[in-house]
Amino acid sequence: MRIVAVTSCPTGIAHxxxxxEALEQAARAAGHEIKVETQGAAGAEPxxxxxxxxxxxxxxxxxxxxxxxxxxxxxxxxQTSVKRAINDAPSLIAEAEAAAAxxxxxPVAHALSELxxxxxxxxxxxxxxxxxxxxxxxxxxxxxxxxxxxxxxxYMIPFVAAGGILIALAFLLGGxxxxxxxxGGTFQGVEYPGVSDLSRLxxxxxxxxxxxxxxxxxxxxxxxxxAGFIAYAMADRPGIVPGIVAGLLAGEIGAGFLGGLxxxxxxxxxxxxxKRVKVPRGVAGVMPVVVIPLVSTLVVGALxxxxxxxxxxxxxxxxxxxxxxxxxTNAVLLGILLGLMMAFDMGGPVNKVAYAFGLASLASGxxxxxxxxxxxxxxxxxxxxLASVVRKRLFTPAERQAGxxxxxxxxxxxxxxxxxxxxxxxVRVIPSLMVxxxxxxxxxxxxxxxxRAPHGGIWVIGLIGRPVLYVVAIAxxxxxTAGCVIVAKSIGRTAxAEAEAAxxxxxxxxxxx
Amino acid sequence: MADLITxxxxxxxxxxxxxxxxxxxxxxxLRAAGRVxxxxxxxxxxxxxxxxxxxxxEGGIGIPHARSAHVTEPTLxxxxxxxxxxxxxxxxxxxxxxxxxxxxxxxxxxxxxxASLARRLVHASFREALRQAPDPETVVNLVKKEVLGQ
Numbered sequence: 273m274r275i276v277a278v279t280s281c282p283t284g285i286a287h288x289x290x291x292x293e294a295l296e297q298a299a300r301a302a303g304h305e306i307k308v309e310t311q312g313a314a315g316a317e318p319x320x321x322x323x324x325x326x327x328x329x330x331x332x333x334x335x336x337x338x339x340x341x342x343x344x345x346x347x348x349x350x351q352t353s354v355k356r357a358i359n360d361a362p363s364l365i366a367e368a369e370a371a372a373a374x375x376x377x378x379p380v381a382h383a384l385s386e387l388x389x390x391x392x393x394x395x396x397x398x399x400x401x402x403x404x405x406x407x408x409x410x411x412x413x414x415x416x417x418x419x420x421x422x423x424x425x426x427y428m429i430p431f432v433a434a435g436g437i438l439i440a441l442a443f444l445l446g447g448x449x450x451x452x453x454x455x456g457g458t459f460q461g462v463e464y465p466g467v468s469d470l471s472r473l474x475x476x477x478x479x480x481x482x483x484x485x486x487x488x489x490x491x492x493x494x495x496x497x498x499a500g501f502i503a504y505a506m507a508d509r510p511g512i513v514p515g516i517v518a519g520l521l522a523g524e525i526g527a528g529f530l531g532g533l534x535x536x537x538x539x540x541x542x543x544x545x546x547k548r549v550k551v552p553r554g555v556a557g558v559m560p561v562v563v564i565p566l567v568s569t570l571v572v573g574a575l576x577x578x579x580x581x582x583x584x585x586x587x588x589x590x591x592x593x594x595x596x597x598x599x600x601t602n603a604v605l606l607g608i609l610l611g612l613m614m615a616f617d618m619g620g621p622v623n624k625v626a627y628a629f630g631l632a633s634l635a636s637g638x639x640x641x642x643x644x645x646x647x648x649x650x651x652x653x654x655x656x657x658l659a660s661v662v663r664k665r666l667f668t669p670a671e672r673q674a675g676x677x678x679x680x681x682x683x684x685x686x687x688x689x690x691x692x693x694x695x696x697x698x699v700r701v702i703p704s705l706m707v708x709x710x711x712x713x714x715x716x717x718x719x720x721x722x723x724r725a726p727h728g729g730i731w732v733i734g735l736i737g738r739p740v741l742y743v744v745a746i747a748x749x750x751x752x753t754a755g756c757v758i759v760a761k762s763i764g765r766t767a768x769a770e771a772e773a774a775x776x777x778x779x780x781x782x783x784x785x
Numbered sequence: 786m787a788d789l790i791t792x793x794x795x796x797x798x799x800x801x802x803x804x805x806x807x808x809x810x811x812x813x814x815l816r817a818a819g820r821v822x823x824x825x826x827x828x829x830x831x832x833x834x835x836x837x838x839x840x841x842x843e844g845g846i847g848i849p850h851a852r853s854a855h856v857t858e859p860t861l862x863x864x865x866x867x868x869x870x871x872x873x874x875x876x877x878x879x880x881x882x883x884x885x886x887x888x889x890x891x892x893x894x895x896x897x898x899x900a901s902l903a904r905r906l907v908h909a910s911f912r913e914a915l916r917q918a919p920d921p922e923t924v925v926n927l928v929k930k931e932v933l934g935q
Contacts, residue, residue: 282834282837282838283834283850283851283852283887284852284896285850285852285885285887285896285899285900285903286840286848286850286885286899286903286906287840287842287848287903288900288903289899289900289901289903289904290842290848290903290904290906290907292904293903293904293905293907293908294907297907297908310900312896312900313852313887313896313899313900335837335838353838355838355842358842358843358907359842359843359844359874359875360843
């Protein structure tokens with residue numbers, strides 16, 4: 273068995289080293305390998321990360337806070353006082369054996385000895401209750417990049433599912449105009465003021481309005497959670513704040529999930545860079561709580577607003593003007609273009625330009641553009657849902673779950689249902705979605721479909737002109753999307769289900785002791 | 786750097802009966818050797834550490850210690866008590882008492898010596914040899930051999 277240990281005591285000149293020596297002797301006597309980090313006055317030589325990763329059990333023999341204990345998260349842990357390690361190291365090693373034993377197959381056991389209540393709480397906060405990541409620190413950059421994205425995606429999926437299904441239910445129960453009742457706007461020629469006082473939400477928008485508001489709020493967190501947990505996967509707990517703020521700002525500047533993805537990676541990289549700065553021990557204590565969050569959030573926020581935000585605003589204006597200039601050209605070409613745009617960033621700036629173009633056309637009496645835009649926005653989740661059913665092994669377990677929700681989201685014209693797939697593997701997924709949406713956009717235009725509703729998906733089929741052909745257009749795009757995704761994901765790579773099984777660590781287990 | 790321990794810092798017949806007396810008695814030897822500049826200041830620092838958690842460990846060992854501004858060199862004072870002195874270990878009083886004095890701003894080199902001293906204390910053979918030592922010179926040579934490898 274391989275054990276890593278940390279010893280520390282108040283003065284750091286005696287017991288720290290005695291405990292280390294006692295643990296080393298006892299572990300070797302029992303036939304184990306052990307490495308001990310002595311956090312004492314002679315300066316701690318940190319344990320190499322690969323030794324921590326390889327360890328079967330962790331022993332903390334500490335009377336003061338173990339520094340950087342998040343390095344050991346998810347490992348079977350025995351925690352005790354420094355004196356007990358000196359007095360009775362062999363039994364401590366035996367406890368480490370016991371703690372490690374169930375970790376091989378089942379859930380991780382935490383053997384807690386001689387812990388006061390405060391210690392237990394602290395331990396629960398610091399290690400056990402910590403979210404897991406899918407990151408293997410030994411892997412190459414490409415693999416780790418995918419693992420960072422997967423970590424963000426796995427935390428985002430529940431938001432997509434909860435928010436998306438609530439919104440879809442709201443449409444089902446209250447009709448698509450519920451969105452306008454809550455947020456304001458025009459639907460079918462009726463002007464809705466929107467709910468300005470939330471205490472009157474149910475009165476003004478009904479229970480469907482309540483569902484819509486809750487779902488929309490969960491959706492609002494989708495990109496911040498994605499960005500926050502990408503940064504968390506990269507840089508650990510300090511990454512969460514700058515990551516989430518970057519995600520929120522991505523929403524503010526209209527950068528969509530791709531902006532959030534970039535923001536999360538930036539936030540993680542900035543935190544990692546700050547962590548490399550060597551600081552005096554006195555300052556080190558406030559680094560994780562004050563300095564790192566402050567500096568990293570400031571830097572990533574400024575980058576998002578200035579470096580990313582302004583070009584996006586300019587590009588949005590340019591795209592809008594360009595689309596306007598295309599009015600009256602070949603309808604099928606316009607349908608292809610709108611389809612490509614709708615599927616490119618799913619709620620991001622390009623998608624928004626296409627959708628706004630549809631809204632503007634609707635307001636000016638051209639119902640065809642809206643129909644093409646809506647149909648093209650439905651195929652990305654539908655196509656992915658289909659692909660994840662017919663070729664399960666190409667998708668991670670988390671993605672397959674997202675696929676189940678994606679049927680409903682796609683049918684409801686909630687394009688965001690595709691984001692978990694696109695964020696995890698953008699290079700393969702996004703082009704596939706664009707092809708399928710382009711097919712649907714072109715067909716809807718060619719069929720002469722119209723829509724008098726700006727949203728609602730299949731639930732507003734009664735407001736669609738030539739509804740049977742509309743369903744054909746959507747089905748065709750769904751098939752094309754699924755086919756492209758399957759082909760793209762089959763090229764040059766192993767089944768992600770296996771890869772993921774290997775990359776998930778022992779996992780975070782709630783403290784039960 | 787001065788020696789970690791000299792024969793003047795060894796008391797093979799420590800008369801003290803409680804841990805504060807024992808510590809003071811050894812600390813006076815440190816002051817006499819010029820290792821401690823302010824006896825009461827140093828003792829106060831040791832007492833603060835002792836109050837956090839008793840320094841006695843099983844096997845008859847007491848390790849009063851402190852990092853203190855009143856210490857000039859990393860120093861070990863050693864006392865052997867016939868009757869034993871209670872240092873708070875669960876299995877009874879300590880007969881081997883190590884007073885470890887570290888300078889406040891001690892560099893890594895200083896601390897490394899004390900770290901290797903602490904590591905030796907865990908070894909039963911080292912303790913036994915200290916119990917059998919016939920005179921202070923033997924103790925000094927033992928520490929030098931075991932801790933410093935000289």
